[in-house]
Amino acid sequence: MLSGGEFRMGSNRHYPEERPERTESVAEFAIDVFPVRNSDFAEFVEATQYMTAAERTGHSHVFQMTQGPVPLNNPDQWWKAVRGACWYNPRPGTELPGDFSEHPVVHVALEDAKAYAAWAGGRLPTEAEWEFAARGGPHNAQFAWGDEFAPNGQRMAQVWQGAFPWYYAPGGIPGTVAVGQFPANGYGLYDMIGNVWEWTQSTFAAPALDKPAGCCSCSPQQDSNTLFTLKGGSHLCAAEYCLRYRPAARIGIAGASSTSHLGFRCAYNTSPK
Numbered sequence: 093m094l095s096g097g098e099f100r101m102g103s104n105r106h107y108p109e110e111r112p113e114r115t116e117s118v119a120e121f122a123i124d125v126f127p128v129r130n131s132d133f134a135e136f137v138e139a140t141q142y143m144t145a146a147e148r149t150g151h152s153h154v155f156q157m158t159q160g161p162v163p164l165n166n167p168d169q170w171w172k173a174v175r176g177a178c179w180y181n182p183r184p185g186t187e188l189p190g191d192f193s194e195h196p197v198v199h200v201a202l203e204d205a206k207a208y209a210a211w212a213g214g215r216l217p218t219e220a221e222w223e224f225a226a227r228g229g230p231h232n233a234q235f236a237w238g239d240e241f242a243p244n245g246q247r248m249a250q251v252w253q254g255a256f257p258w259y260y261a262p263g264g265i266p267g268t269v270a271v272g273q274f275p276a277n278g279y280g281l282y283d284m285i286g287n288v289w290e291w292t293q294s295t296f297a298a299p300a301l302d303k304p305a306g307c308c309s310c311s312p313q314q315d316s317n318t319l320f321t322l323k324g325g326s327h328l329c330a331a332e333y334c335l336r337y338r339p340a341a342r343i344g345i346a347g348a349s350s351t352s353h354l355g356f357r358c359a360y361n362t363s364p365k
């Protein structure tokens with residue numbers, strides 16, 4: 093349970109949509125230690141027979157690396173609508189190694205996240221609650237862990253390594269990792285930064301932007317008058333293009349959006365059971 097209180101929200105140092113830095117406050121609330129995992133979502137589906145939006149439409153958006161350097165002004169170069177992509181089949185046609193049960197669930201639209209949260213006795217966090225939780229304490233550092241991206245050379249979150257969107261330094265396919273692989277923040281919360289973007293219940297308002305957050309969204313679904321706020325960045329955020337793996341960072345997408353790097357965690361008005 094987080095006691096809430098005042099904190100500094102937003103940033104004047106980075107993207108226009110984060111401004112202005114300001115004082116906000118939140119009431120006491122609780123939030124999941126981890127983003128919702130595939131194993132968690134499987135329990136929900138088994139109990140309710142729920143079918144996600146991606147399953148009903150028959151497709152979702154999957155990130156695909158380009159063959160080489162490309163201009164970074166057209167997300168359609170690396171986002172593809174893939175038939176059959178959904179939470180239990182995140183990359184159709186690709187043999188994914190290992191057990192994905194502890195990875196954060198992806199390919200969930202806003203309605204799917206809300207349905208799970210209601211089943212779990214919770215709700216989605218507001219943007220302010222999410223940012224308060226991500227900061228891990230009463231400080232206003234650039235990252236959730238401080239002002240240095242990799243203190244003592246230690247990676248602190250699952251974000252892009254290499255040159256976006258064509259070179260991934262570790263090799264293989266860039267993707268999620270099992271939750272809890274990186275240190276917890278000051279509130280004992282894991283994966284608040286990187287791995288997957290996370291839904292909030294808050295609508296998105298921002299100045300007119302020069303270009304979309306293309307590593308983080310898929311332009312074919314930006315057709316709604318109401319956008320909702322995502323927080324935390326993902327494994328696709330790269331410093332040279334999308335330095336959004338910070339508590340203040342935010343983007344807005346349509347609630348119907350479903351992608352291979354978008355998940356969520358639940359908040360609660362009282363301590364979760």
